[in-house]
Amino acid sequence: MLAGSYLNQKRVRERYDIIGFISSGTYGRVFKARGRTGQVGEFAIKKFKPDKEGELQYTGISQSAIREMALCTELSNPNVVHTVEIILEDKCIYIIFEYAEHDLLQIIHYHTQTSRPAIPPMVIKSILYQLLNGVLYLNRNWVMHRDLKPANIMVTSAGAVKIGDLGLARLFYKPQATLFAGDKVVVTIWYRAPELLLGSRHYTTAIDLWAVGCIFAELLSLRPIFKGEEAKMDGKKSVPFQRNQMQKIVEILGLPTVDRWPLLKHMPEYGQLSNLAQGNSRVLNPVGLEKWYTSTVAHNRYVVPNSSPPGTKPDVPGRDGLALLQGLLEYDPMKRLTAEQALQHPYFPTNQAERDVLGKNCFAWSFTDYPNRRVSSDDNDIRTSSLPGTKRGGLPDDSLRPGKRLKE
Amino acid sequence: MAANYWDSSQRRYWTFTRQELADIRQRLEDKHRHLVQLYPLPDRRLLNIFFCQQLQRFSKRGTLGTKQQALATAQVYMRRFYSKVEIRETNPYLVLSTALYLACKVEECPQHIRHVVGEARQTWPDVITSDTSKMGETEFALISVMSSQLIVHHPYRTLLDLSPTFNLSPDELSLAWWIINDHYVTDLPLLHSPHVIALTAALLAVVLNPVQAAWSAGKEKELAAMRSGGAAAMRSDGDPVQKVGAILQHGMHQNRAVQAAMQSVVQAALGSAFSGGGAAGQELPGSGNTGGAGGAPTPALSAKVQKMMNWLAESEVDIEAMVDCTQEMISLYEVWETYKEKDCKEVIGKFVKGRGLDK
Incomplete structure (x- = not known):
């Protein structure tokens, strides 16, 4: 078909030394690498899995991979993981990212061990500030991330927070079909906004801000605030109502009301709300976000850094933190804070110099040395198509993303 | 981004x-x-x-x-x-x-x-x-x-966004839309920003729509007025009258009269609005018997065109680029007349078959 030599201009193994294997998921595998041709720093190479196991033929690239490639080449922001290059070689796609030593999931896990104190409030504030800046950049550029969760938020060893994994992201400028038509299920269930759970066809960037709210809550309490169980797709076409997840939200926030969320009545799954209480008394006696917040903060053992002057009280997330959390976990997507509004919230300082400090290094207030990302060197052959036992379910593109994508 | x-x-x-x-x-x-x-x-x-x-x-x-x-x-x-x-x-x-x-x-x-x-x-x-x-x-x-x-990034979005500003009629909007469709066969997508192309298409549409409408309705008087106004020049040996709809559907290249008019009108319009803008009074190759596309006042320019010109003059749009786009489109419609599907098919077939690229 095509004669000529323009294919394979670049070869991964000529340009990078693979140090080891980081993780695998439905999308493929991620490796840690170092440059061979003088590139500065370390890299994470995401190798997309071919659609079928052991595929020896070109089968066409999945739409999610195309989206990720297209967006990664356009995006450029300090709070979004930087894409170094994309290499297409031997029927495989490699996206080379800047390397980040940590991610929020790993940081949260580190703190969950009982002997350890909670994440310092200023660290949380800085993480949130940087995360919101990244979301603001994406949303301003008509990009919805659609899969924000702790595992997708990277943190470099210098304390820079960077949004990663744009595998579900897409442009939303005047979509041709409803967003629902393309991808029936978006956002890992625990971080899924109520309008999605209630079957909304036309959702907005507000879904990303709900996820930010969930992440904020998780940074405070070290566990997912709404840890529901995912109802599996029973048939092939119909998407089940995520009853358990909705219950988890209602147990804390209470039932949404038409009063506070006027368009609620028009949600396809609106009828489901009335019987949420059946067999679950907590639905009718919700904790309330305020109580959740105050007891979470009280329960956290915030410590005073050794370096502080004697008699200093620990820094505790205050009322402003609660107000911001309430603004992000607002049922009505129209009333939910936008990234821009959230960044203007009194929770954050108004002084630009202070904001700049907040935006730079979240570890500036940390007295923890987080362990480095685990890299296994047993499997550093990037050529092999896949690990045994990481079979892909043969799902059609975009139809479903299972709840947890990282193998742990 | x-x-x-x-x-x-x-x-x-x-x-x-x-x-x-x-x-x-x-x-x-x-x-x-x-x-x-x-x-x-x-x-x-x-x-x-x-x-x-x-x-x-x-x-x-x-x-x-x-x-x-x-x-x-x-x-x-x-x-x-x-x-x-x-x-x-x-x-x-x-x-x-x-x-x-x-x-x-x-x-x-x-x-x-x-x-x-x-x-x-x-x-x-x-x-x-x-x-x-x-x-x-x-x-x-x-x-x-x-x-x-x-x-x-495509010009369509800018066109739709600016359509209310320029008060484009449905006919003008679809004419502009077709011009944008046509520009993809030129080098323009590799040369200019989508908004320059959208503005050029809108300008061409506004300027040409009355010419085209009058032509297709066979209104000789109006055409004569336009001609004497110096804004529009029509070829006297024009094509048979066509319906606006048909012209729109088949693209402007179908109508030589419109094409000739486009040349002179746009020249006059751009020339009058931006003296020194590059196109005023300049005869383009093959422009034929244009009816006075000089820098002289052009009374036939409609209020709409004038308003658009003012908008452009106040905006920071690259007028040189718009002139370039206009000329490219005009020369495209000239070249289009020599187009024969069969010829292209043959030459492509030669190297595809000759080199076994279809295998």
């Missing part, structure tokens, strides 16, 4: 000056001197018209039903790809169907590869095989050559 043209890969990597584009193409030709001599090709625009029509035919096939935006994106992919790859090294039918397959994914109207290959095989049975891996491989080539820069 994605929604910001100024930071986009399109502006940074895929917008060239005419000289840069000429140099790129010269280097490519020099590298393939033998092939170039062996398989002579017609004017690039004629080939592009052919590809555009093939693409349209293909995309309109019952089950594909592609939307306009994907079609436009696919054409831009073709322009970009062939600025870096010698066309005689490729099977253009495979490249264009793959460009559409890829564009559909990027524009969020995906089609399964097997489906696209099936339709392509039906459309061009003698040059497309049923092997889907060929399209998969070509997709890799397209993406590699374009450095994964797949998001394309």
Whole structure:
């Protein structure tokens, strides 16, 4: 078909030394690498899995991979993981990212061990500030991330927070079909906004801000605030109502009301709300976000850094933190804070110099040395198509993303 | 970025000056001197018209039903790809169907590869095989050559956004829309920003719509008035009267009178609004017996055109670029008259078959 030599201009193994294997998921595998041709720093190479196991033929690239490639080449922001290059070689796609030593999931896990104190409030504030800046950049550029969760938020060893994994992201400028038509299920269930759970066809960037709210809550309490169980797709076409997840939200926030969320009545799954209480008394006696917040903060053992002057009280997330959390976990997507509004919230300082400090290094207030990302060197052959036992379910593109994508 | 043209890969990597584009193409030709001599090709625009029509035919096939935006994106992919790859090294039918397959994914109207290959095989049975891996491989080539820069900004959005500002009538809007459709066969998508192209299309539409309407309605008096007003010049040996709708549907190249009028009117308009803007009083090649496209006052310019001119003068739009776009479109419609589908099909067939690129 095509004669000529323009294919394979670049070869991964000529340009990078693979140090080891980081993780695998439905999308493929991620490796840690170092440059061979003088590139500065370390890299994470995401190798997309071919659609079928052991595929020896070109089968066409999945739409999610195309989206990720297209967006990664356009995006450029300090709070979004930087894409170094994309290499297409031997029927495989490699996206080379800047390397980040940590991610929020790993940081949260580190703190969950009982002997350890909670994440310092200023660290949380800085993480949130940087995360919101990244979301603001994406949303301003008509990009919805659609899969924000702790595992997708990277943190470099210098304390820079960077949004990663744009595998579900897409442009939303005047979509041709409803967003629902393309991808029936978006956002890992625990971080899924109520309008999605209630079957909304036309959702907005507000879904990303709900996820930010969930992440904020998780940074405070070290566990997912709404840890529901995912109802599996029973048939092939119909998407089940995520009853358990909705219950988890209602147990804390209470039932949404038409009063506070006027368009609620028009949600396809609106009828489901009335019987949420059946067999679950907590639905009718919700904790309330305020109580959740105050007891979470009280329960956290915030410590005073050794370096502080004697008699200093620990820094505790205050009322402003609660107000911001309430603004992000607002049922009505129209009333939910936008990234821009959230960044203007009194929770954050108004002084630009202070904001700049907040935006730079979240570890500036940390007295923890987080362990480095685990890299296994047993499997550093990037050529092999896949690990045994990481079979892909043969799902059609975009139809479903299972709840947890990282193998742990 | 994605929604910001100024930071986009399109502006940074895929917008060239005419000289840069000429140099790129010269280097490519020099590298393939033998092939170039062996398989002579017609004017690039004629080939592009052919590809555009093939693409349209293909995309309109019952089950594909592609939307306009994907079609436009696919054409831009073709322009970009062939600025870096010698066309005689490729099977253009495979490249264009793959460009559409890829564009559909990027524009969020995906089609399964097997489906696209099936339709392509039906459309061009003698040059497309049923092997889907060929399209998969070509997709890799397209993406590699374009450095994964797949998001394309189109003029349609600017046109729709500005349509209320310029108070465009439905006829003017669709005329502008068709001009934008047509610009994809030129080099303009590689030369100018989408908003310059959108503004040029809107201006052309506003200026030409009355000429076209009067012509198609056969209103000799109005035409005469326009002529004497110095704004519009019509060829006295004009084509048979056509209905506006028909002209719109078939593109402006169908109507030579409109084409000639376009030349002089736009020259006059741009000239009067921006003295020294570059086009005033300048005779374009083949402009024929234009009726006074000087820098003189042009009473026939409608209030609408005048308002638009004022808007442009106040905005920071690159007027030189708009003049360049206008001239490119005019010369396109001239070249279009020499277009014969059969000729293009033959020359492409020669190198595809001759070099076994269809295998």
